[in-house]
Amino acid sequence: MAIETLQELFRQLSGHGHKPAVIAFQKKGAVTWSFGKLAHAARCLGAGLTTAGLRPGDTVGLFAPNSPEWVAACFGAIHEGIVPVLIDAQMGDDDLRHVAADSGIRWLFTTRRQLHRLERLGLRRDLRPILLDAEQDDELSWQRFSSDAKTTPASAAPEDIAVLFYTSGTTGAPKGVPLSHRNLASNLQGILDLHMVGEQERFLLPLPLHHVYPFTIGLLTPFGAGAPVIFPLSLTGPELLRALREGRATFLVGVPRMYEALFEAIETQVRQRGRMVYGLFRYSLDLAAALRRRSDFAVGRHLFAFLHRHFAPDLRMMLCGGAMLAPDLAFKLAGLGYDLATGYGLTETSPVLTFNVPGRSRLDTVGAPLAGVEIRIAEPAAEHGEVLARGPNVFSGYRNLPDLNREVFTDDGFFRTGDLGYLEDGYLRLVGRASEMLVLSGGENIRPDHVEEVLARGPHIKEVAVLEKNGRLAALVVPAPGATREGGNLDALIRKDIETQSASLPSHHQISDYVITPDPLPRTHLGKLRRFELDAIYEQAKQKGKAAASELGPLPLERMAPEDRELLEEPNARQVWQWMAERFPDVRLTPGTHLRMDLAVDSLEWLTLTLEMGTATGIELDQDAISRVQTVRDLLREAAAASTGTGGEAQDLLARLAQPEALLDEDQRRWVEPPGTWSSALGILLFGFDRWLMERAFNVSAQGLERLPSKQPFILVPNHVSYLDAMAIAAVLPREMLLRTSWAGYIGVMFRNALMRQVSRSTGTFPVDPKRGPLASLALGVLALHRGNNLVWFAESGRSESGELQPFESGIGLLLRAAGVLAVPAWVGGTYMALPVGSWLLRLRPIEVRFGTPATAEELEREGHGKRPEQRIASALHDRVARLGSGSGT
Template sequence: MTRRMETLQALIDGLAEEEGDREAVCELTQHTLVRWRYRELTGAARRLGAGLAAAGVERGEPVGLLAPNSAEWIVACLAILEAGAVVTPFDTQMPAAELRHALADSGVRYLFTAGEAARRLDTLGLEEPPEPIRLDDEGGTEGGWQAWCRGGAERPRTVAPEETAALFYTSGTTGEPKGVPLTHANIAANLTALLGQELAYGDDRILVPLPCHHVYPFTVGLLTPLALGASIVLPYSVLGPQIVRALREGEATILIGVPRLYEALDGAIRGRLAERGRLAERAFEALLGLSRGARQRLGWRLGPYLFRGLHQRMAPAMRMVVSGGAPLPPELAERLRALGWEVATGYGLTETSPILTYNPPDRIRVDSAGLALPGVELRIDAEGEGGAGELLARGPNVFAGYRHLPEKSARAFTADGFYRTGDLGWIDGDGYLHLEGRASEMIVLAGGENIDPERVEKALTGAEAIRDAGVLAHGGRLAAVLHPEPEAVRGLDEAAVRRRLNEALQACGERLPSHHRISDYRVSPEPLPRTRLGKMRRHKLRERYEQLGAEGAAQAGGAAGPMDEEAMAAEDQQLLQIPAARRVWEALAARYADRRLTPDTHLQLDLGIDSLGWIDLTLELRERTAVALDEDAISRIESVRDLLREAAESQEARGEARALLEELREPEQLLNEAQLRWLAPRPRAARALGGCLYATNWAILHGYCRLAVERSGGRLPEGPVVFIPNHRSALDAPALGAALPLSRLARTFWAGFTGLLFSNRLVRWFSRASRVLPIDPYTGPRTSLAFGAAALARGESLVWFPEGQRSNAPRIQPFHSGIGLLLQAHPTPAVPVHIAGTERALPIGRRFPPWRARLRVRFGEAVDPQALLAEGRGETAEERIADALQRRVAALGGAEEEQA
């Protein structure tokens, strides 16, 4: 449905009439998908709207929404509009003082809420709190939204275009949120103009991970898909694994995000490439350059073909990413396009409903903010050198003024009705807008948050340990230069000074919104650059920040790397004895190898991890360590020690492991037809090639290298076994293959990393001939473990590297608990294997082993999983099995492992 509308009630009318049987919302819960049809959605909204009107909600009365995204949130939003009332969404993470002000200023009598937000409402101490209506009520009990529904098909009241449809609260320079009322005509005009650009269609599935209390996802991610008759996909949470899960299971074709989200996704891709080595990185960048050049010069979209594997793993159906809230860095936009996704960007403000300009994918100029949306007039005021000046805007989507703030409203407009955006920019000859910062000193972060630096600086200098503070944006995050109070830090060494400042920042952060908190800071021993009148010279502040960074890097020298565990406090050493905490510590040490990592390291202040930065980190932790952290746990984490404790206590990971164990008993149910073909008998040509590969490998390892094979546990059992080797080199698998007889290999499957052994058709054919199964550690544990379980269920042997990846560490790394799940689901004798010498013959980065390299493969005694369960240590059965196997493999290394 793309006809012109004058009110949002007209939008609701079209939903049931034209798209009644189509899927409207696909909401991912923790384990399932909940689908709402358009007829169900509009039916519930109309019944709830009738109930609101019957309860006395008046025409034009604000009705609040304080809850995370959900299908019920959308129902409540449409119901408020249906009742002729005003949708008034609040940020669930708004500081208490600001939330109290917004609730009082709006005057809401009724508030839709759920979960932690509902409990928080009780702690605000409001004299006349609004009546809560629970969105998380499933039984229609009193106080739940379903109990408010009433029958009747007639609309309670019809509104006019000039009436207020929504009231948004946005932080300003005073610190108190400003109410921004938007009329039906404002939002409908913006919506109609967006639909006219035909960027999306009715068969699209649009993933919305952004909270709908912001006007950008409200209009672009919620109302626009509904007007199109498309499907809205809501993730279970904004943590990394859940975003990827929603892209895959929700079959999303369009992703609505902010720059920080795309930076996190790009960072995850780069991190995976770094693990594969410099050669893989260079090859990837070469393909990226080829894709970019073909698109720019010939108009060819090669990305979907060159990076098909990446698309299949991350987002099989996604065709376009939409970015708003803050400027998308041009180089990132070009990378996303080269990877094969269309990119659409836009610019606007809450006061403009929100879109003023858009960058269409077919005419995108990534260094600009795009073209004015139809109906929008743009003008540059007080043009200076180069034609830059403050951007002014006028159009049917621009609001009329702030709620209860007549003086600010008057200052916000020119005499002829143009809105002063506060942004500096210029418009080129083709009509593209180019932004050059804020007319005021407001900072806009990469997530779209507006920051008043003076407000943050005032809070920081209120701390006893901080004499002066200057705030700036750096790398998309909020940073600061701090000048300590001399008396507060006198006599302290550098580490102690930093601890004092960390404590001060933490205390200040509790009094500020989450996006106003400092992610990085540098310490200045001298006063900050200010004018004689006391105003901060901000261009000099940035120079000081960069200078201090260069000096700090020079002084740091070789201080990078994880803290020596023997130097840790006793309780921290005990914490690392828990397998889950140990795995997280090792993953952090590898991820931040260039930092000094200790249990006291602050994740935000020292490592720069902000709310969106958790997307990348949680994805890596879940896939590498099998530790899943929910949003409540993340809210409690400040330091590395906190993270280790949450990992150790993670119940979600254990619960998923139990459910996965049951699924692995019938593993072929987890694999599709294409995946099952890897388990099928090899054709004759593949068997012949496998024999040739075995003979060649045997000759090289026994002739060119000097491979010694030892069996400390006697002869290998005749039946199926699981070989459990350590892993330090790409030479490990060939060495183990040369140590086994061909008759054994003919009945053995290998777990192989898709990034190396399945990267192209030729390599996949060799892998098929060698009976290698495609194991992708980045798509979750189910499919990978299902391959191994299916091999065991078919009575075959299996080679499984439980460290997960090659390691440069001198000692054997902790074994992932997945091997414990496999052996529980399909009890099979396990054979520990210790491989030595390969780490010297072919370390990471070397292409060929030297002549006559000394290699050794030592087989241990086959052991039953029940014996492993009895001797291992850990909180779960799979952890105990993995621990026992690790100890047995290490014991096979003898003095070599002890010395390491």
């Protein structure tokens, strides 16, 4: 029986009884609502609205993130004929005021967090809130608002308004889009009639329900089939994987940006397994994708079975909407063995107009029209024209905008979508937005998205937006991660990229001017450019000149993408963001800032950074979380999902480091055990060769050897400018002292292959591995000292590229406090001239090693500066090493 209204869909829900309807993941476990519980809660909420005086056709707001309570409130309103207004929880202040006034809402389902915002904006006095996240005894709780009163709601007619959406605001203030029961029900029925979805499926929905695409495809469709919907705790990678696995999701509802990130994460994990594995993966994927391009022959599910088992064993279908999925990525995902269902539509069309059905899809198009939908091209004789649509799913007009409504429909009732495209064998191909076409002074029509796609291929360009300025094309360019660190000539790098990429474009598509901005371009939740904001951003960057790219300080909250603003509402994420802004005041800090390429955080600095974060914020990340972090956004997401407590405090860290064996597994502990006879002999030979080479090739010499403690372990803390530093120190240490000295070596250099691992084992070098977590590396150092060995620890973040002494990381302070041994500062001079960073050409230059006066942690703490003891120790050691280098200290 066909569904004609959403009230009919609601009445079917209770028939599924105790079957799960909504599974919402929480920090621990998940909350499951059955269809029966959901239907009961919705009826009670709907009755509460009627008791409060609302009548059919009135509006009620929903201003909250996805939850079972959100779904109950929405269906409760629909059950009573009341129109739910679905509001973006990340909507800007001006847009929120506009929507509240335009929709006429007086009651609002929301959360305590959003309630504070309503109070700040002065909207609380006009709206009566019902909190979806409050306890039952709270006077604003949805449970206290619910009513057991028996109501007999009037049956809605198909043409009655069911839900009021607001457009995401890519071209100005959000427009109200009222969708009728017929609009939504016909679209739902058209999807169900494709027979893709059965009651055995399980839908993972990470997208917010205030958009019509996730509302129709991610909520109504599974409910229409009697299948459950799964809400992840957050949009972090770990939480999505957790929901996919533990929720046993078979369908994933996403947008192109999400699938791009998903594929990048898969590639990153495979790449970490080594070049051979990654090369085999790429070759196999190219083969599988090519087969899917040319046939329906699918081998990916079997070829990449290991990946499916690791990633999400039950996932088989990926649904993509909101924007077109790039064909190359679509075929790669298909090549991996996933079924893909892509489509095209707008809020005004409920939303699906065309659909690519697995088995007869053409992933280089947006699909064929859904049953009951008519697609027409406005200028059929031209190469392409505006896409026009008509059907029961197409709305009847915007709310309170009669003049605009007269413009958006043709005389025979077709809706002007604003998109340009053409039909090919019954499938629709899109080429751009008519409203985004740029007209130059010579009359040329330019599709900006095409030019942007070409320019973005430049290696130093992260993203780019093209706009018209004074009758010519101009570009707003966001540099790629790492581009700002290629010397001080960022402008020249961007200019070269634009010139190189533009060579393939016609002359009238060439860029006449550009400006550089450090901030991400403004986008909607679905990843679409908010083009109406570009002109102001361009002018602002133009006034600042090229220096705009090096703007310092954290990105203001109002200029962030909606999902980043939402992320920073999490207390842990906000705390880490504020700490990062203090920690890196001399850079432009954005959620997309890359820790390694933009902030030069690697090896020991990453180890120390996580320790500092723990002591400063009380937020700890385990080694799995640390291994997933590449950008500030990754760090914020992991922090949001992490626990907070005393575990990150310095005193607790010291207590744990006092028993280092407990922090290490057997494989880690063996690195500080005495090597076997053969390895020891090899170590003696290696040290002997090193001494011979350094003396003859570099005339190595030492000052202050007499200062080295001979009867107790100590930590030697030198500067670090070259791979030759450790070799120089080893060449001048007395032989008996050298054989009982351990070295901290970065895993990416000293342990990258079997030969280097054997060299490390023979010379007493243990691995500093950021992926293992900071405590593991520090614990290895403490354990080596407890075993009676000395320790050489490079306290900078890595080798200095300039040869200048860099700040010392606070990990050395924690290490000294935990081990209770003396610290000996040291200066290695001449190695930077002999073998600087980035060079493999040895230059025979004299090398000198200077050893300073030993000091205790207490002495250093009194000398140094910083907020915490370990920072003061690191600061004092840095100054002592600097004085050794200048020859003004001992």
